[in-house]
Amino acid sequence: xxxxxxxxxxxxxxxxxxxxxxxxxxxxxxxxxxxxxxxxxxxxxxxxxxxxxxxxxxxxxxxxxxxxxxxxxxxxxxxxxxxxxxxxxxxxxxxxxxxxxxxxxxxxxxxxxxxxxxxxxxxxxxxxxxxxxxxxxxxxxxxxxxxxxxxxxxxxxxxxxxxxxxxxxxxxxxxxxxxxx
Amino acid sequence: xxxxxxxxxxxxxxxxxxxxxxxxxxxxxxxxxxxxxxxxxxxxxxxxxxxxxxxxxxxxxxxxxxxxxxxxxxxxxxxxxxxxxxxxxxxxxxxxxxxxxxxxxxxxxxxxxxxxxxxxxxxxxxxxxxxxxxx
Numbered sequence: 406x407x408x409x410x411x412x413x414x415x416x417x418x419x420x421x422x423x424x425x426x427x428x429x430x431x432x433x434x435x436x437x438x439x440x441x442x443x444x445x446x447x448x449x450x451x452x453x454x455x456x457x458x459x460x461x462x463x464x465x466x467x468x469x470x471x472x473x474x475x476x477x478x479x480x481x482x483x484x485x486x487x488x489x490x491x492x493x494x495x496x497x498x499x500x501x502x503x504x505x506x507x508x509x510x511x512x513x514x515x516x517x518x519x520x521x522x523x524x525x526x527x528x529x530x531x532x533x534x535x536x537x538x539x540x541x542x543x544x545x546x547x548x549x550x551x552x553x554x555x556x557x558x559x560x561x562x563x564x565x566x567x568x569x570x571x572x573x574x575x576x577x578x579x580x581x582x583x584x585x586x
Numbered sequence: 587x588x589x590x591x592x593x594x595x596x597x598x599x600x601x602x603x604x605x606x607x608x609x610x611x612x613x614x615x616x617x618x619x620x621x622x623x624x625x626x627x628x629x630x631x632x633x634x635x636x637x638x639x640x641x642x643x644x645x646x647x648x649x650x651x652x653x654x655x656x657x658x659x660x661x662x663x664x665x666x667x668x669x670x671x672x673x674x675x676x677x678x679x680x681x682x683x684x685x686x687x688x689x690x691x692x693x694x695x696x697x698x699x700x701x702x703x704x705x706x707x708x709x710x711x712x713x714x715x716x717x718x719x720x721x
Contacts, residue, residue, distance in 0.1 A: 406631070411636060415628050418627060418657070421657075468662035474628045477628070520636075521636060524639055524643070524657065525657075527655075528624075528626075528639070528657040529656065552593075555593045555596040556600045559600050559603045560619075562656055563603070563652070563655075564644075564655055565647050565650075566599075569596060570596075576591050577590055
């Protein structure tokens with residue numbers, strides 16, 4: 406994974422696959438840390454599974470024998486003196502929080518988070534994704550449900566809608582002077 | 587200074603899109619629209635699926651192609667990522683492998699717009715995978 410937005414897309418896909426109806430992706434920036442948190446109300450995991458997910462050779466899929474998503478983000482966070490926590494309860498949901506050293510030389514760049522967020526908001530059927538970015542007192546948030554409400558009977562999965570959202574996120578983050586790299 | 591886009595602007599765009607009669611009719615029946623699914627698991631993302639999806643969205647927006655673009659999980663073709671599944675109205679889905687931006691352009695120009703098949707099709711055999719609910 407060459408940037409953080411790829412990790413984010415990957416972790417959110419885990420929530421989608423866990424049949425979550427609501428997923429909250431938050432990115433918090435403070436003086437020292439860049440913290441990415443993905444919280445879902447999906448199927449959750451039992452304690453036994455939770456212990457195994459950091460093993461790259463464990464997966465619940467049968468199409469392949471490796472499960473690299475979580476091990477990769479954990480390794481990357483640790484490389485920047487950060488850490489990862491994973492909380493999960495069967496039938497309740499899962500929360501993954503990864504903390505990266507903001508100024509650490511080994512921290513991957515954020516990448517194209519604007520298009521990543523836009524694609525996650527419109528591209529996952531049946532999932533309400535809430536995207537939040539916070540830096541100090543400044544905050545920008547948008548969710549699938551808000552977009553659906555604004556679009557009425559027009560399908561939000563049309564390329565025109567995703568392109569618009571990408572620009573909207575880009576302009577709002579710029580307005581709040583939120584930069585990741 | 588130019589105004590920052592908001593949900594109110596999105597509502598304006600909705601009104602513009604609603605005036606397009608064909609799109610309004612098709613929105614009620616999504617199967618009448620071209621459907622594109624991009625495989626977006628760890629294998630796909632690491633191979634560039636996110637960039638390809640972004641490129642296809644930009645390109646189809648620019649050419650005003652009426653399509654639905656979504657993400658899907660790993661279809662078991664990790665060796666051929668990024669993979670995309672395209673369903674033209676009234677046709678069976680076709681899966682293309684090793685899709686980069688150039689290939690995506692070719693798929694849009696030839697398959698989506700003109701209905702001509704292009705190289706790189708992966709024969710369909712994932713019905714059983716779907717049955718196992720293990721996309």
